[in-house]
Each structure stands twice: as C-alpha cells, then as structure tokens.
Amino acid sequence: MSTAVLDDRPAPPDAQLLRARLRRPARVAVRILSALGVLWAAATFTFFVQSVLPGDRATLIINQDTGQTIERSAAELAPINERFGFDDSLVTQYGHYLTGLVQGDLGTSYRLKQPVTTIISEQIGPTLLLTFSALALAWIISIALTVATARRGRIASSVASGFEVVTAALPHYWLGVILLVVFAIDLQWFPVEGGTGFVGLVLPALTLAIPLAGFLGQVTREQFERTLDEPFVTSARARGMSDLGVRVKHALRHAVLPAITLSGWALGALFSGAVVVELVFARAGLGQVLVDAASARDIPLVSGVVMLVALVYVIANLIVDALYVVVDPRLGKAA
Amino acid sequence: MSTTTRRSAPVWPTEAPADLDRTLLRVEDLHVGFGDARDPTPVVKGVSFTLERGRCLAIVGESGSGKSVTARTIVGLTGGRSHVRAGRLELAGRDLRGLGDRGFRAIRGQDVGFILQDALVSLDPLRPVGREIAEALRLHGWGTRTSRHEKVVELLTQVGVPDAELVASQRPDELSGGLRQRALIASALALDPELVIADEPTTALDVTVQAQILELLEATKARGRTLILISHDLAVVSRMADDIAVMQGGEIVEQGDAREVLANPRHAYTRALLDAVPSEHSRGQRLSPGRDAAVSVIGSARAAAPDATVPVLEATDLVKRYRGPDGIERTVVDGVSFRLERGKTLGVVGESGSGKTTTARIALALTRPDGGEVLLDGEPWSGLKEKERRARRRQVSVIYQDPLSSFDPRWSVERILRDTLAPEAFADDAARGRRVGELLELVGLQDEHRHRRPLQLSGGQRQRVAIARALGPDPAVIVCDEPVSALDVSIQAQVLDLLEDLQRELGVSYLFISHDLGVIHHISDHVLVLSKGRVVEQGPADDVFRRPQEPYTQALLAAVPRLQRPGSRTAAAAD
Numbered sequence: 001m002s003t004a005v006l007d008d009r010p011a012p013p014d015a016q017l018l019r020a021r022l023r024r025p026a027r028v029a030v031r032i033l034s035a036l037g038v039l040w041a042a043a044t045f046t047f048f049v050q051s052v053l054p055g056d057r058a059t060l061i062i063n064q065d066t067g068q069t070i071e072r073s074a075a076e077l078a079p080i081n082e083r084f085g086f087d088d089s090l091v092t093q094y095g096h097y098l099t100g101l102v103q104g105d106l107g108t109s110y111r112l113k114q115p116v117t118t119i120i121s122e123q124i125g126p127t128l129l130l131t132f133s134a135l136a137l138a139w140i141i142s143i144a145l146t147v148a149t150a151r152r153g154r155i156a157s158s159v160a161s162g163f164e165v166v167t168a169a170l171p172h173y174w175l176g177v178i179l180l181v182v183f184a185i186d187l188q189w190f191p192v193e194g195g196t197g198f199v200g201l202v203l204p205a206l207t208l209a210i211p212l213a214g215f216l217g218q219v220t221r222e223q224f225e226r227t228l229d230e231p232f233v234t235s236a237r238a239r240g241m242s243d244l245g246v247r248v249k250h251a252l253r254h255a256v257l258p259a260i261t262l263s264g265w266a267l268g269a270l271f272s273g274a275v276v277v278e279l280v281f282a283r284a285g286l287g288q289v290l291v292d293a294a295s296a297r298d299i300p301l302v303s304g305v306v307m308l309v310a311l312v313y314v315i316a317n318l319i320v321d322a323l324y325v326v327v328d329p330r331l332g333k334a335a
Numbered sequence: 336m337s338t339t340t341r342r343s344a345p346v347w348p349t350e351a352p353a354d355l356d357r358t359l360l361r362v363e364d365l366h367v368g369f370g371d372a373r374d375p376t377p378v379v380k381g382v383s384f385t386l387e388r389g390r391c392l393a394i395v396g397e398s399g400s401g402k403s404v405t406a407r408t409i410v411g412l413t414g415g416r417s418h419v420r421a422g423r424l425e426l427a428g429r430d431l432r433g434l435g436d437r438g439f440r441a442i443r444g445q446d447v448g449f450i451l452q453d454a455l456v457s458l459d460p461l462r463p464v465g466r467e468i469a470e471a472l473r474l475h476g477w478g479t480r481t482s483r484h485e486k487v488v489e490l491l492t493q494v495g496v497p498d499a500e501l502v503a504s505q506r507p508d509e510l511s512g513g514l515r516q517r518a519l520i521a522s523a524l525a526l527d528p529e530l531v532i533a534d535e536p537t538t539a540l541d542v543t544v545q546a547q548i549l550e551l552l553e554a555t556k557a558r559g560r561t562l563i564l565i566s567h568d569l570a571v572v573s574r575m576a577d578d579i580a581v582m583q584g585g586e587i588v589e590q591g592d593a594r595e596v597l598a599n600p601r602h603a604y605t606r607a608l609l610d611a612v613p614s615e616h617s618r619g620q621r622l623s624p625g626r627d628a629a630v631s632v633i634g635s636a637r638a639a640a641p642d643a644t645v646p647v648l649e650a651t652d653l654v655k656r657y658r659g660p661d662g663i664e665r666t667v668v669d670g671v672s673f674r675l676e677r678g679k680t681l682g683v684v685g686e687s688g689s690g691k692t693t694t695a696r697i698a699l700a701l702t703r704p705d706g707g708e709v710l711l712d713g714e715p716w717s718g719l720k721e722k723e724r725r726a727r728r729r730q731v732s733v734i735y736q737d738p739l740s741s742f743d744p745r746w747s748v749e750r751i752l753r754d755t756l757a758p759e760a761f762a763d764d765a766a767r768g769r770r771v772g773e774l775l776e777l778v779g780l781q782d783e784h785r786h787r788r789p790l791q792l793s794g795g796q797r798q799r800v801a802i803a804r805a806l807g808p809d810p811a812v813i814v815c816d817e818p819v820s821a822l823d824v825s826i827q828a829q830v831l832d833l834l835e836d837l838q839r840e841l842g843v844s845y846l847f848i849s850h851d852l853g854v855i856h857h858i859s860d861h862v863l864v865l866s867k868g869r870v871v872e873q874g875p876a877d878d879v880f881r882r883p884q885e886p887y888t889q890a891l892l893a894a895v896p897r898l899q900r901p902g903s904r905t906a907a908a909a910d
Contacts, residue, residue: 098468239443241474254461329506
C-alpha cells in the first residue's frame with residue numbers, strides 16, 4: 001500500500017490515556033463537592049425559612065404541649081427560649097444548626113420531644129422500600145412495553161403510547177383509591193391496609209409506578225424508535241440478527257439513556273408521591289410523619305424530612321451520573 | 336431454513352467454489368414499493384440483472400434512484416412498509432421470494448455480507464468494535480467465546496488493522512475513519528460470505544483512506560468472492576467494476592460490461608453522469624448540460640474596483656491551537672499563509688483534521704488566530720475588534736456544506752434573503768423585494784421559490800438559495816466550505832457551473848475548501864495543500880496537480896480514483 005503512511009494510527013497514544021485517567025479523580029471530586037454544595041444550599045434555605053415564619057416559636061411549642069392557643073408571658077417563654085437557643089442571634093443559631101447537621105443532628109422535634117434523626121430513621125425503611133420498588137417497577141413496565149410494541153404495527157404502538165399518555169397524567173391519590181377499591185375491596189387479592197409484607201407492598205408500589213412508567217415510557221419509546229432508524233441497526237440485521245435481538249442488544253441500551261437521566265429526578269418525585277400513597281394505604285413511613293409534623297408546625301421535623309429528601313435527590317443524581325457513563329462510555333472520555 | 340452448508344472454519348479459500356452454475360444472483364423484473372399496500376409508491380420499477388460468481392457489479396445512480404433498495408432486497412432488509420414483487424429473485428439457485436425473516440436471517444452474514452457507508456454510524460457507538468464482529472460469528476453459531484475472540488483479532492489483522500487486539504476493544508469513536516471502516520468490513524466478511532454488498536463504502540472517507548478501502552475490496556474479489564458495489568461515484572466504480580448498471584428513477588437505464596459502458600455510454604443519462612465528474616480535464620468547461628453562461632449582472636452595487644494589485648484576502652503565518660478534552664493542546668493551524676487575488680479562486684485541499692475548516696473560520700473572522708494576521712483589501716481584518724469589524728462583515732460571506740442546517744427551517748426563502756441585505760443600501764421595502772428577485776434570478780431559481788421554505792426545496796435548490804444568500808450583501812469574497820460535498824454528481828455539476836458563471840460576471844473571489852481533489856482542480860486558479868495544519872504545497876492549480884513536488888501531495892494524488900474511460904476525450908486544459 002503506497003499510501004499507508006497517511007492514516008491509520010491506533011488512537012490514542014499511551015501518554016494521553018494516562019493523562020485522561022489521572023484527571024478522573026479530579027472530576028469525581030468536583031461532582032461530590034457540588035453535591036455537598038446543593039445540600040448546604042438546601043439546609044440554609046430551610047433554616048432561614050423556619051426563622052422568618054410568622055409567630056413566636058417558643059409560644060408555639062408551649063401551646064402545642066398544652067393544646068391551647070393563647071399569648072404567653074415572658075416568664076413562661078424564657079426557659080423554652082433558653083432550651084432551644086431562640087435568644088441567640090440568627091447567625092449563632094445558623095452556626096449551631098450547621099454544626100449539628102455535620103454531626104448528624106437535625107435537632108429535636110417540638111411535638112414529640114425526640115431527636116429528629118431518631119424519628120426519621122424509625123420510619124424511613126418502609127418509605128425507601130416503597131420508592132425503590134416503585135422505581136424498579138416503573139422501569140420494568142416501561143421497558144417491556146417499549147420493546148414489545150415500538151415500531152410493531154400501528155395498532156400495538158398506538159395502544160401502548162396511548163396507555164403511556166393516559167397513565168402519565170394520573171394523580172397518585174385517585175389511582176391509589178381505584179386500585180384499592182378494585183383489587184383489595186372487590187377482588188380481595190390484596191390487603192386493604194398495607195402491612196409490612198410483600199403482598200402489602202404491591203398496590204402502593206403500583207400506584208407510584210404506573211404514572212412514572214407512562215412518563216418514562218414516552219421518552220424511552222421516542223429514543224428507541226429513533227435508534228431503530230440508525231444505520232448500525234441495519235448493520236446488525238444484515239449480520240443475521242433477529243428483530244428482537246436488535247431491540248434488546250442494541251436499541252435498548254441507547255433508549256434507556258434519557259430514562260436514566262429522568263430517574264434521578266423521578267426518585268425525588270416518588271418521595272413526595274409516597275406521602276400520599278402511604279396515607280391512602282395506611283402504610284407506615286415518612287408520609288404520616290411529614291403530614292403530622294406539617295399540620296402541627298413541627299418545624300425541626302419538617303426541615304429534617306426536607307433535608308433527607310434533598311440528600312436522597314443528590315445521591316440519586318450522583319448515581320445517575322455514574323450509571324450514565326457506564327451505559328454510554330463515550331461520555332467518560334469527553335466530560 | 337438454510338440450505339447452505341455451514342463452513343466450520345472460514346479460512347478464506349482461494350479456489351473458486353466447485354459449482355457448475357456460474358450465476359450467483361439472478362434478478363428479474365424486480366418491483367419495490369413503499370407505503371399503502373394497495374397503492375404503494377414505486378421506488379424500484381422492473382429491475383433485472385444477473386451476476387456471475389467472482390465478478391463485481393457496480394450499481395450507479397444518484398440519491399433516490401433505487402440503487403440501495405435494490406441491494407437491500409437481496410437480504411430482505413427493505414423495511415416494514417415495503418412491498419417486493421419479482422419475476423425471479425434467486426441467490427445461488429435458491430428462490431428468495433416469499434422467504435420469511437428466519438430464512439433471510441440465515442442468509443445474512445452467512446451467504447451475503449453487507450457493508451453500509453460511514454462506519455461511524457454503521458457500528459453501534461456504545462460497543463467495542465470487536466463485539467460487533469464477534470456478533471456476526473455468534474449469530475450463526477460459530478465457535479466459542481474464546482475462539483470467537485481469536486477469530487476477531489485474526490479478521491481485523493486480515494483487513495489490515497495494526498494492533499488488532501487493541502482495536503477490537505475500542506469503540507468506533509476512538510478509531511480513525513479508516514480503522515472504523517476496516518472494522519465494519521471485517522464484521523461483514525467474518526463468515527466469508529460468497530456475496531459481498533458494499534453500499535457507498537467509501538463515501539465519507541478521505542481519498543487516501545478511500546484508496547485503502549478499495550484495495551481491501553479488490554482483495555476480497557481477488558479471493559474469488561462476488562461483489563456488488565453501490566455508489567454515486569463513477570470514478571470509484573470504474574476502478575473495480577466488471578459490470579455496471581446505471582439506475583435512474585427506479586429503473587436500470589443502461590447496463591453491461593464496465594469498459595463498454597464507460598467508453599461508449601449509450602444512454603443520455605449515463606453520458607450526463609460521466610460529463611458531470613469534475614477533474615483536471617473538465618477545467619474551463621461546463622459540467623452540466625443546458626443553461627449557458629447567461630448570467631446577467633443585475634444590481635451589482637460594487638464600488639469602483641479597489642486597487643487590483645492588492646490581494647482581496649491575505650493571510651500571514653496563521654496559528655491556532657485548541658485544548659482537547661484530555662487537556663492536551665494541539666496546533667490545528669500552524670503557520671498558514673496565502674493570498675487570494677481579486678476575482679480568482681483559491682482552492683484549499685486536505686484530509687479531515689488538516690485544518691481546512693479552522694483556516695476558513697479564521698478567514699471569516701469567526702475564530703481569532705493565536706498568531707498571524709488576515710488582511711482584507713490590504714486592511715486589518717482578523718486583528719479588528721468585533722465592533723469595528725461589523726461594518727465590513729458584509730464583504731466576506733460563506734456557503735456551507737449542508738445548507739439545510741444553516742437555514743432557519745421556519746423562514747421562507749424571501750425572508751432568508753432579505754435578512755442579508757444591508758438596510759442602508761435600499762430605499763424602501765419594494766427595493767429590497769426587487770433585490771430578492773434579482774438574487775433568485777442570479778442563481779437560476781424562479782420567482783415562485785421566494786415563498787418556499789428550505790424543507791420544500793431539493794438539495795440543489797437549497798444550495799442555490801445558500802449561494803444567493805452569500806451574494807446578498809454583495810461580498811468581495813465568498814468562503815465556500817465543502818459547498819458541493821453533500822450533492823449528487825449532476826447537481827454538483829450545476830452548482831460548480833453556477834459558481835464559475837457568477838465569478839465571471841460579478842468578479843467575486845472564492846476561498847474554496849474541499850476534500851475532493853477533482854473539484855478543487857476543476858474550479859481553482861491557485862491551490863493550497865494542507866496537512867496536519869501546515870501548508871505542504873501551494874501554487875497554480877495545474878502546477879500542483881500535474882507536477883506535485885512534495886511526497887504528501889504525490890501520495891494524495893495517487894490515491895484519487897480516476898474515471899477510467901478508455902478513449903475518452905482529452906480536453907484541452909484551459910487557463
């Protein structure tokens with residue numbers, strides 16, 4: 001070959017590869033720092049919101065304990081102010097709050113007089129189980145639906161995408177009640193009151209999963225169909241691959257990318273959805289705690305839950321970023 | 336199911352298959368339509384051809400001629416909404432009509448290897464190329480995981496990949512265009528199929544890489560395999576084909592022995608295709624039939640020509656560096672100097688990554704050089720502040736490769752063109768409207784086109800609008816960045832003719848960038864050869880192309896596929 005000198009060097013040279021690898025820890029550090037920044041911003045926001053809310057907090061605490069709604073004298077308020085440090089300057093209180101946070105102390109519930117961390121850790125298990133099962137279920141439904149119906153005849157794909165549009169718009173509250181009436185009360189397949197077991201988990205998880213599946217299904221389907229039009233799909237078919245093989249081995253990997261991005265957001269949304277679902281199915285979990293705390297204006301507990309949701313959100317997005325690079329390794333190189 | 340015998344180990348045998356029947360493929364009266372079952376839109380209309388073992392058939396035609404669809408019919412990959420009907424469709428004596436997906440699957444990869452164009456999109460971008468090649472083996476039950484990996488490395492080595500073990504583990508985006516295309520070919524040849532179909536296998540490649548890929552396909556043919564080569568490029572085809580079928584509008588308008596078709600084309604369309612190929616022989620001649628150089632100069636408001644001795648664009652020692660995503664700084668343009676004379680064309684030629692486009696962007700003052708300077712009409716240009724430059728921006732305009740992506744799809748042609756007119760140069764709205772009409776006439780469009788949107792125009796019409804847009808501000812220089820690379824050869828011929836007419840009539844200068852040496856030689860007065868950011872050679876076009884001094888230029892020219900036409904007219908070189 002007379003012209004071989006001009007091209008065809010195996011990319012990239014070792015020195016370059018090495019350099020790219022060295023930069024990786026730096027990138028990870030930046031990610032984690034920015035995640036901490038988000039948490040700090042959430043903490044600061046909740047702190048200042050609770051300190052500017054109308055009404056004296058010491059009065060609120062005493063009234064809550066006694067079940068009254070009257071003005072309190074300075075003598076009555078003094079010990080409370082002393083105990084919670086309400087007399088300190090805002091900056092000092094903020095400092096205490098942040099120090100507490102770093103040590104894992106979210107303060108003490110006004111109403112239950114227990115550390116917020118204790119209350120949350122007792123209730124978080126069922127909620128985490130519910131949200132993650134819902135997320136997994138939503139993925140399974142949306143992927144199965146997409147792989148089975150995308151570009152498979154006009155009827156199949158319009159029925160499926162119609163299902164996605166309708167379910168994506170369903171409110172959790174309504175869907176939960178319907179599922180409860182049909183499957184628990186009429187058919188009696190599942191318990192009315194969700195216990196802690198697996199059977200009790202099915203209906204609440206479905207309630208959360210179905211609207212999310214509709215939503216994820218829409219983006220997955222769009223990307224999936226676009227991928228099926230790519231020349232490399234034709235290439236794979238020309239090697240003798242079956243239609244299903246192409247769908248599962250090639251197209252699916254491309255199609256899940258947008259759904260992965262959305263899952264970070266979805267997990268945060270599932271947490272707020274869980275509050276409603278736990279009430280509908282009378283399930284243990286953070287939902288009940290949050291509703292009680294909010295209606296009683298138990299500010300430390302409410303902001304504790306807010307911080308927790310922020311934490312889940314941040315961690316979920318870190319996982320999403322990592323997962324994204326696993327599925328699409330091209331990004332690991334360029335980002 | 337497959338009636339073919341499964342080769343246990345495809346070690347490419349050199350002897351011809353012991354088959355009495357020399358005919359491998361027989362296609363008679365093939366019709367393919369798309370859409371509604373009762374009233375499909377016909378794309379292939381009664382195509383017939385036969386292909387003997389060991390020969391190479393080239394199917395030539397422009398986009399939409401049905402050449403790819405014809406080829407895909409052989410492997411049953413015309414798509415879900417297609418309707419195929421044929422009097423005869425036989426591969427190695429086996430009837431392919433009515434064959435289901437299972438039947439075709441056994442043929443694909445095993446009996447027929449299919450190579451699509453542009454491996455960047457024809458290989459799954461998320462997987463290492465080795466897995467794609469192994470997939471072909473796995474699908475037909477060849478070997479075990481370990482033996483497949485060994486076979487992949489062996490296949491890659493056979494298609495001329497250095498360090499095959501490493502390449503097998505890399506993704507397409509980590510490989511150069513040439514290596515990528517080789518990997519794609521390796522995946523199609525994995526089971527050593529009897530018939531290899533290559534659909535535009537070299538279209539997106541640089542000339543030197545193109546030459547290597549063609550050598551590889553020739554080697555496949557030399558091993559006794561049968562080849563169908565689909566291309567719009569007659570020069571590529573003329574080098575390899577034994578038989579040629581010319582397709583137009585879904586029909587084969589001419590077919591026969593390759594040398595015969597190229598030397599004595601009978602059909603007018605074949606002749607037009609051959610004449611449309613720009614090369615050194617076509618310099619100074621028109622490439623397209625029809626409209627003569629009758630461009631009337633209308634409303635060219637150019638001020639009295641400035642001093643003709645000063646080059647309109649002059650660049651000295653341009654340097655541009657970029658930091659890559661890996662943190663390494665690369666010099667993309669390294670000491671480039673050139674002069675563009677008034678009313679002349681300076682051709683800039685080079686392979687991808689040679690710095691052509693960056694040079695163009697510096698000339699357009701869209702990119703600030705790290706070193707060196709560009710003068711416009713002898714006055715500072717690249718060194719100006721953007722605010723000072725804005726008043727002179729109209730003197731330099733640009734035509735891109737893909738006009739569709741450089742138009743706002745919601746704008747009408749009229750609005751696109753009005754947008755380019757200097758507000759102060761026209762008295763009122765009606766005057767601007769008249770100017771739009773003039774511009775359309777200049778580029779050979781009708782007045783009715785002014786209300787169309789880009790998507791309602793053909794590729795050639797769109798490029799004409801792009802030229803009209805470039806002419807709108809009455810520029811001294813037009814930077815043409817691969818302006819004909821995305822066009823079919825006959826459309827390319829019309830656009831090149833138009834550019835030459837406009838230059839003659841309006842005296843505009845072109846900085847003409849292309850990877851196609853034929854186009855550059857056809858249109859340029861002077862040529863600048865770039866490689867890795869440096870000027871390798873420059874001079875008058877005929878000097879550089881006929882008597883290249885540098886080894887790089889010589890290698891580049893040697894790699895260009897030339898139209899091999901026995902007894903073709905040798906045109907007197909103009910200029």
